[in-house]
Amino acid sequence: MTFRLRAAQIGDLEHLYEMAKLTGGGFTNLPADRAALTRKLERAEEAFARTENTLGDDVFTLVLENSENGQVRGTCQLFTQVGQQWPFYSYRLTTLTQHSQELDRTVRAELLSLVTDLEGSSEVGGLFLHPGERAGGLGLLLARSRYLFIAMHRARFADRILAELRGVIDDRGGSPFWDGVAGRFFGMTFQEADYFNAINGNQFIADLMPKHPVYIAMLNGEARKVIGVPHPSGRAAMRMLENENFAYEGYVDIFDGGPTMTTRTDSVKSIAEAAEKTLSATDLDDGERALVATGKLGEFRSAYGMRHIGDDGTIAIDAECAEALGVAKGDSVWSVAR
Structure with missing residues (x-):
């Protein structure tokens, strides 16, 4: 049985929709919504058709196909330049050091600061492999084929690249990080906010999210311990990214606290080689x-x-x-x- 990755087409809608229903939430780039997936496929069609070999605001969607029977069993996406239609928000872990001479004491407080540092970067994301195919290296084929695509179309991608890993989701489908941070301000469950973001974008974050840094010490224990921690199913993906020279530099997702990995595009091992x-x-x-x-x-x-x-x-x-x-x-x- 041979699998190949190819450009997605409008006719792949139902395949993507069926896979989207298997993600279990927290997967913004593959919403279980036909209208949103249709828009994504239409945008990919426009990206594949654009003739200018320059950096733009494109989203390329690829699908993993069984070449013998045509079944689509996985998908992945490439974003050439994030933060163009609306801001690309991240939390960044920072440290504030303060000293009192009277007490002769130094206090270091860890903070979560809302930033748009990564705007303009390219992104590899939206990788999902059907549960029935998670063997034989197909996840690696999905992941690394994106880098071959970038190498073959280098002028269309930025000099910095990122990958967001899904954060920890609990047994009820909620996010301890969301509940401890943003959920207090929005009056929405994690699943509601995640779905809204997938369908409508994250401008509501700009409208409602407090702009002041969040002191980590003031969060509950459940929220603190998942900051920068990938979902158990994403640990292998994190290792693959590290093998490609990506690194975790303190950026985390504003919804579930999962780690954002970054590197220079030309430093990605599969692109360089x-x-x-x-x-x-x-x-x-x-x-x-x-x-x-x-x-x-x-x-x-x-x-x-x-x-x-x-x-x-x-x-x-x-x-x-x-x-x-x-x-x-x-x-x-x-x-x-x-």
């Missing part, structure tokens, strides 16, 4: 395991395969990968070692 080469053969029997991609914008496709890079700088891949990508000898492909 990606290379374009001409196909010399498509019948390789043995070689190095790799991610292989081809096609510009809406023609983008990627899949796992085997590769061998020749002394002349050309590349050979296996027949199964070539069939999944629809490529032949003489075509150009990008690849990175798995």
Whole structure:
């Protein structure tokens, strides 16, 4: 069974909707709302069709497809420049140090400060893999194919890139962080606020969120202990991001307190190591395991395969990968070692 990643199309709506119902909340980029998903697919269609090879305000949506039966079993997204339609808010952990000479005491208070530091960055997000397919490295294919897409369309992405990881969600579907911080000001449950954000954007945060720093010591214990902690299902994703040279630098999500990972775009390992080469053969029997991609914008496709890079700088891949990508000898492909 061969899977490939390809550009999403309007016809993928029902596939995405069915997967959105499986997310369990806290997944803003994949709301279980047909109208919102339709707008997302239409925006992706516009992004794939834009001819200017420049940085814009685009959202690219990709889907993971079983190339044998056409079933869509996963999705991911790339945002070329966040914070363009409305502010991109984060909390940043900071420390305030104060000293009293009379008491001869120094006090260091940890604060959560509402910031828009990350505006203008690119973002990789919206990654979801169907629970029935969480084996065989398909999550890695979804995640790393995004970096191949960036490498192949580098001029369309910013010099800084981020990834937001979902924070801790309790058994009832609520967020201890939301309940301890923002929920006190909004009169909304986490699920209500998260859904509203997914459908309408987060301008209501700008309208209602207190702009003064929040002293962490004043939060309840449940809220404090989840700050910057990923959801248990996101720990593997955090390790993958760290392997790609992303780092947690004290930025957390304003809704669930999950960590935001950042790095320079050209420092991402899979982007730095990606290379374009001409196909010399498509019948390789043995070689190095790799991610292989081809096609510009809406023609983008990627899949796992085997590769061998020749002394002349050309590349050979296996027949199964070539069939999944629809490529032949003489075509150009990008690849990175798995």
